[in-house]
Amino acid sequence: MTQELPRVVTELRETPLSVDEALAAVTHPRAGAVAIFVGTVREHDEGREGVTELDYSAHPSALDHLTRVAREVALGDEVHGVYAVHRTGPLAVGDIAVVCAVSAEHRPEAFAGGRALIEELKARVPIWKRQEYTEGEHSWVGM
Template identity: 60%
Template sequence: MARVPVNEGCATLRKVVVAEIRDTPLSVDECLTAVRASAVGGVALFVGMVRDHDGGRPVVELDYSAHPSARVELARVAGEVVALDGVRTVAVVHRVGLLQVGDLAVVTAIGAAHRAEAFAACRRLIDEVKARVPIWKRQLFTDGPPEWVGACCE
């Protein structure tokens, strides 16, 4: 994985440093560290976790699956976000496989010149990942049959 050195001096730096789909546990610290650069004045993070309910029904676990094109689309979305005004660096990782309540499902980090740009870009990144990246989840409930959901990170 490519890292942006903290002493990176170019104020026009724009780089997607991480855009991956993994079947191993995710790290907030990894994404935070990845987006650090001298041109970055603010970092916004989003962490999606498996919760214990959905629509009032108790959730036991989630099973995420990704289409083979998901990695390419994830990189495309990250590339579009890094091109936004003020954004300098982007990191996004999504987990696939069987996840338990409390596990991290997705982590996004935006390094931007200012906090307002970082917050706006982080919101856009996770919204676009949910809308466009072909990742599905199967929810297992304690009180009935599993349910497939066609969007990630609900």
């Protein structure tokens, strides 16, 4: 009996993200665990308070990089689904910027896959953010 390949969903989009969508995408009858990571816009960064909004930009190759990372995670032991969707465009404090989910047969594999997914996404996918501050200044992060 051949094992089916895990479902992999990746996307970059300007519309709001959904945890329910992520959970539905990785649901599998053999999966006993789902690890979900939700990244939100916070009102401080780089040791500075007063972030008012972000604007995410992605390199044209960003989706290819994101898909490659997700497929690598999908090769993990007992992984049945991988979901990684990142926002682009303007976001306000409190908005969801990224949702990652990994389903696996057991907790350790789901947690390990989820951790690897967000860490590799942040390290390897060319997405940058321009942060606006209350004083009218801005900074670029990830460039």
